[in-house]
Amino acid sequence: MPSVGEIMESMEYGPATEDASAVREWLAARGSFGHFIAGRFTKPGDTFATRDPSTGEELAQVSQGSSRDVAKAVRAARRAARSWGAMSGHDRARFLYAIARTIQKRERFLSVLETLDNGKPIRESRDIDVPLVVRHFYHHAGWAELAASEFPGHTPLGVCGQIIPWNFPLLMLAWKVAPALAAGNTVVLKPAEYTPLTALAFAEICAHVGLPAGVVNIVTGDGETGAALVGSPVDKIAFTGSTEVGRGIARALAGTGRKLTLELGGKSPFVVMPDADLDAAVEGVVDSIWFNQGQVCCAGSRILVAESVAERFETLLHRRMEKLRVGPPLDKSTDIGAIVDPVQKDRILSILGAATREGAVLVGGQPQQGCFIAPGYLKNIAPANPGMRQEIFGPIATLSTFRTPDEAVDLANNTAYGLAASVWSESATVATDLAAKIRAGVVWVNCANIFDAGAPFGGVRDSGYGREGGREGMLDYLAAPAAAVVRDPAPGAISAMPNGAAGDGEGIDRTVKLYIGGAQKRPDGGASYSAQDELIPLGGRKDIRNAVEAAQGALGKWQGLGGHGRAQVLYFLAENLGLRRSEFAGFASADEVEATIRRCFFYAAHADKFDGATVSAKPGHLTHVQPEPQGVMGIIAPNGAPLAGLMSLVLPAIAMGNAVVAIPSQDQPMAALTLAQVLACSDVPGGVVNIVTGPREELGRALASHDGVNAIWQVGDGAGRTAIEQAAAQTLIPVWSPDHRDWSDANAQGRAFLRAASRTKTIWLPYGALPAGTGSSAY
Numbered sequence: 001m002p003s004v005g006e007i008m009e010s011m012e013y014g015p016a017t018e019d020a021s022a023v024r025e026w027l028a029a030r031g032s033f034g035h036f037i038a039g040r041f042t043k044p045g046d047t048f049a050t051r052d053p054s055t056g057e058e059l060a061q062v063s064q065g066s067s068r069d070v071a072k073a074v075r076a077a078r079r080a081a082r083s084w085g086a087m088s089g090h091d092r093a094r095f096l097y098a099i100a101r102t103i104q105k106r107e108r109f110l111s112v113l114e115t116l117d118n119g120k121p122i123r124e125s126r127d128i129d130v131p132l133v134v135r136h137f138y139h140h141a142g143w144a145e146l147a148a149s150e151f152p153g154h155t156p157l158g159v160c161g162q163i164i165p166w167n168f169p170l171l172m173l174a175w176k177v178a179p180a181l182a183a184g185n186t187v188v189l190k191p192a193e194y195t196p197l198t199a200l201a202f203a204e205i206c207a208h209v210g211l212p213a214g215v216v217n218i219v220t221g222d223g224e225t226g227a228a229l230v231g232s233p234v235d236k237i238a239f240t241g242s243t244e245v246g247r248g249i250a251r252a253l254a255g256t257g258r259k260l261t262l263e264l265g266g267k268s269p270f271v272v273m274p275d276a277d278l279d280a281a282v283e284g285v286v287d288s289i290w291f292n293q294g295q296v297c298c299a300g301s302r303i304l305v306a307e308s309v310a311e312r313f314e315t316l317l318h319r320r321m322e323k324l325r326v327g328p329p330l331d332k333s334t335d336i337g338a339i340v341d342p343v344q345k346d347r348i349l350s351i352l353g354a355a356t357r358e359g360a361v362l363v364g365g366q367p368q369q370g371c372f373i374a375p376g377y378l379k380n381i382a383p384a385n386p387g388m389r390q391e392i393f394g395p396i397a398t399l400s401t402f403r404t405p406d407e408a409v410d411l412a413n414n415t416a417y418g419l420a421a422s423v424w425s426e427s428a429t430v431a432t433d434l435a436a437k438i439r440a441g442v443v444w445v446n447c448a449n450i451f452d453a454g455a456p457f458g459g460v461r462d463s464g465y466g467r468e469g470g471r472e473g474m475l476d477y478l479a480a481p482a483a484a485v486v487r488d489p490a491p492g493a494i495s496a497m498p499n500g501a502a503g504d505g506e507g508i509d510r511t512v513k514l515y516i517g518g519a520q521k522r523p524d525g526g527a528s529y530s531a532q533d534e535l536i537p538l539g540g541r542k543d544i545r546n547a548v549e550a551a552q553g554a555l556g557k558w559q560g561l562g563g564h565g566r567a568q569v570l571y572f573l574a575e576n577l578g579l580r581r582s583e584f585a586g587f588a589s590a591d592e593v594e595a596t597i598r599r600c601f602f603y604a605a606h607a608d609k610f611d612g613a614t615v616s617a618k619p620g621h622l623t624h625v626q627p628e629p630q631g632v633m634g635i636i637a638p639n640g641a642p643l644a645g646l647m648s649l650v651l652p653a654i655a656m657g658n659a660v661v662a663i664p665s666q667d668q669p670m671a672a673l674t675l676a677q678v679l680a681c682s683d684v685p686g687g688v689v690n691i692v693t694g695p696r697e698e699l700g701r702a703l704a705s706h707d708g709v710n711a712i713w714q715v716g717d718g719a720g721r722t723a724i725e726q727a728a729a730q731t732l733i734p735v736w737s738p739d740h741r742d743w744s745d746a747n748a749q750g751r752a753f754l755r756a757a758s759r760t761k762t763i764w765l766p767y768g769a770l771p772a773g774t775g776s777s778a779y
Contacts, residue, residue, distance in 0.1 A: 016332040018122045023112045026201075032061040033196075035069055035220060036203035038076035039213025045069070048222075050196060053119035053371040054329050054338040062196050065221030067228040070188070073217035074232045077159040077186040080214030085156040085184040093144040096181060098209040100137035103130070106205070110198055114170055115329045117197040119338030119371060122330050124292060132451060133174040136469075139453035140178035143474050147183065151474065153481035156184030157259060158235035160477065163226045164199075165241050166192035166340050167297070167393075173199055175468045176238050177216060178453070183477035185236075186215045190229050193222045194340050235259065236477070240297075243417075243462045243732070250729030255722025261466025261476050262732070263297070263458055265391045266419030269412035270300030270448070271434060273405070273425035274308050280446065281424040282316045288422060288448035289397045290324060290375040291335060297463075300422045300448055301392060303377065304411050307401040314379075314399065321364055321375050336395055338371040345371050348394035352378070355387030365396050383414055391417070405430065409437045419459035422448045428765075435763050441467070445765045452617035456625055456760045460710075465734040465759070470615055470625065472760050480752045488638045488715060488740035491666035494695050496527040496538055514539055514693065515676035517550030518686015529694070532587070532670045539692035544661065544702040547690035551632040551659035552708055554687030559629060559657040563608030566655060570607065573682040574600030580678065587671035588643035595644045595744040602749050603655040610656065610754045622765040627758040629657035631710035634703035634733075636696055636724065638715040642668035643675070644743035649713050652753035654688055658711075661690045661703060669693045697723055704728035704735070713756065715740050 034042035047061040063069075084092070103110065110133075111126040118125075143150070160180045164172035169191060180187050191199035199218050206216045219225060223245075230237055230252050236259040239249050246262040253260050270288060272281045288300040305313045329337035339345040349367055355378050356362055365376020377397040378387045388398050402408040412421060412434075420442040425431040435443040441459040444450060451457060456467040466476050513520030514537045524542035528535040558566070574597050577584065584593045612626040633653045638645035642665035653660050664672030672691050679689050692699060697720040704712050704727035712728055712735045714721060721737060728735045736756045741748050 014333075017328065018112055018115075018330045018332060020112050020116060020330060022109055023116060026109075027060050027197075030060070032063070033200050033220065034063050035065060035073065036200065036206075036216070036218040037069070037073045038217070039207060039211075041203070042069070048193065050117060050194065052116050053340050056370070059116060060197060062200075062220045065190070065219040065225035065228070069219050069221075070225065070228040070232050073188045073219050074159060074161075074234060076214035077188050077217050077234075080212055081156070081158050081186045084186055084212060084215050085158075087184070089144045089147045092182060092184065093141045095209060095211055096137050096141035096144055096178065099205060099211070100134050100141060102205050102209055103137065104134045107131070107134070110170060110201060112330070113201055114198050115337070117195045118166065118169060119329050119340055120292060121334045121337045122332055123334075129168060129171045132453070133170050136171075136174040136178045136453040140182040143179070144182040147474075150471075151478055154475075154478040157477060157479055158185060160185045160187045160236045160238060161229045161232065161234040162187055162189040163229065163237070163239045163241065164189065164191055166195040167292075169195040170198040170202065172240055173202060176240075179468070179473045179477050180238075181215065183474055185477055186217075188217045188219060188229060188232075188234065190219050190221065190226050193220070196220045236261075238466075239263070243464075246464055247729055247732060250732065251726055254725035254729055255719075257737075259476070261458075261468070262464030263466070263468060264419075264462060264464040264732075265417055266297040266299070266459065266463050267302055267389070267391055267415045267417045268300050268420045268422070268440065269415075269438065270303045270397075270422045271408050271412055271424065271438075272303070272305040272309070272313060273408070273423070273427075273430055273434075274306040275426045275430070276309070276424035277426060277446070278309060278313050278316055281313065282320050284422060284424065284446075284448040285317060285397065286320060286324070290321070290395050292449075297391070297419055300420075301397050302388065302412075302415070303397050303399045304408055305399065305401050306408075307403050310401045317377070317399075318363065321377075324375050326368060326372055326374055336372075336375055339373060339394065340371070342371055344393070345373060348373060348392055348396065351386055351390055351392050352396060355381065355385050358382070358385050360385050360387050360398075383411070389415070405434065409434060412438045416462040417459065418461040419463035420444070432763070432765075440761070441759070442762045443764070445763065447621070447764055447766055450618060450621065450764050452623070454615045455617045455623050455762050455764070457762065460759060462732055464732065467760055471613075472625070475755070483739060483741040483745075483747055485739040486742055489640045489667070491639045491696055494529045494538070494666070496529060497535075498527060512670070512673045513537060514543060515673065515679070515689070515691040516543065516547045517553070517690065518680060520676060523694075531667055534670060536669050536673070536693050539694040539699055541702045543692050544699060544706065547661040547692050548632055548703075548706050548708045550687035550690055551661055554659045554685050555631060557685050558654070558659060558688050566657065567604040567607040569683050570600050570604035570651065570655060573678065573684065574604070576678050576682045584643060584671060584674065587668065587674060588641070589744070591744040592641060592644040595748075596647045598746070599644070599648055599651050599749055603651040603754075606652075606751075606754055607655040610751070610758070612760075620766055622767050624763045624765070626761050626763060627656070628761050630757060630759055631658060632708055633658045633660045633757070634700070634706075634709045634712045635660050635662040636700045636703070636712070636714035636716060637662060637664050637672075638740050638743070639665050639667055639696065640740070641665075641743040643671040644748075645715065646672050647675075648743050648748055649715070649753075650689060652749075653713070653757045654684075656754060656757040658757055659688045659690075661692060661709070663692055663694070663696055663699045663703070666694070666696050696720060700724040701727045704733060705731060707731050709733055711736070711756075713738070
């Protein structure tokens, strides 16, 4: 062993290994693990080994959950749900506080266990993950205490099935379990098969604090166990994992009415502008992609650097990369630990091989003995290269350049994902402009990979939907106050006929037109059907495509008006509807007409008042949660209430800055088609509202399968709803299905519609002088 003098000469690190004896004694004492169901551990069944990825050493034998185990856990959770949901928020808060305090007392033990099971460096487990776990339970103890006053009328969903990945085993558990319990739900959680041990240690904590039996249940196993949980009679599934598995879950839940949130993959851009602090940006890369082995879905793995500073940036990046230490995860001097499993290591190397075969140059990134890969990056890489398109999920970034801010935004958005982004610039104007334009659920400015229980986290597009953390995360575990449900009349059959078939003479077109892009147009197929003694245009897939394109073209102008500008348009729309009351009363009831006018006023009032919030998160950071419009929304209106039913959906959507493609009542479409004339003379820009008439189910499937649509609202049930939700599962479009109600009633409107018409973007902006010992990143 070198002497102190020799170390001072070489400045090399010596070993500083964290003591794991307490964890190993705990593992030895327990032997094989059963599941945690109804407040106690079951007898182990068929088991599999969980291993230390840095050495391959077996740590424990863990039970492989069967469908019977899952069913038993769900029954236990269902039995506990009534009493837990009825418990006062204060009493639930006491349990959550007790969990937080107990985890705090066992931080070192849990950090070592996490590192042994996952392979991440002890510094990350000890300094980042476990303190954040504590933070989540403390934060949600507060939400439990305040739930009745902050979410009046909301109720628990019931039993929540939760499936978490292996990259943040205990933190992902906290993200899901804490809000579920605070909201009054019970849970059945399946941890990743690679990393179940901290979840099982958490189960012991639940028993230790006296959490009522069945409130938390943990069933271990592989993908088959997860599939059994998805197929079980739970009220919500919350899944974090791969995009393809997320699609499968969305298909499985289609038509069931169960709530779903998905936090899926990412290929996040890391944008370095010409005026950035390059040294700080390099440290941001280290924090974002290398210190965690790249095993984080929001890692800034696509580094985009301004061409004018690219050479200097790469020099600094390469110099810093060479100093990083790859080694034993329990060594406090290790920067980069082990890949979680040989299967994952092989996958990373396969993607790197494909990337280099297509012309990319790999700098660093060499495989090492065992489950280790050195940090590296791919340069000279084309946008279509597999290394640029696929989520590598390892300590490998890509490095490419841009010339202008617009090009930076185009490159940043050139991905199917939309989880997170990091922007580096010394100009607040430049940084916030890019933050607004990059399509992602979270944007970090001059920092990277910062998380907090008070800040919503989640993505868009192939990164999923729903949010975890903050008020939004709580709302995703609560049922909104329910409206009185009434029956929506089923649509009748449609018989297609050519234009002129019922006209006054052969070849005379008597068909009312579709409304697309601000103009009345014949349907692409030239056919029509009979409804309300009129020939109604029979829209098809091409008409949907044209309407979506028109809506996309209108978004910029409509959103550019701002909330006040949109409010003026909606007030004007109400005025013009009022002038034609008697005409519309011929297509819908007088009550519907008056309700629609009132609804215009209601959503005009909210257009500039549905605000974001600056949340209390980490010191030294301005953390702003901004509602953004979904984009292009597909709306399948009820078949009954042809005017109020349609406009109760269209108005909140456009008030929030969306453009819509609406499929109106199939049997009573004339109110919607006549409405086109009012829209055109009320300063609603062409393309903001598009109306395509015809068979609801067929047109709804076309909308849900169009990747230019960002959200679907539908009122309906049965096979039609299932078909639309299955189509949306493939494109990962969120679908909201409000119950059919008396749309003329004042209670048919509300903030729930505004929330569904928007999604949050969380923007982190460091400000002020940070206290000594803190930094601008999570590390």
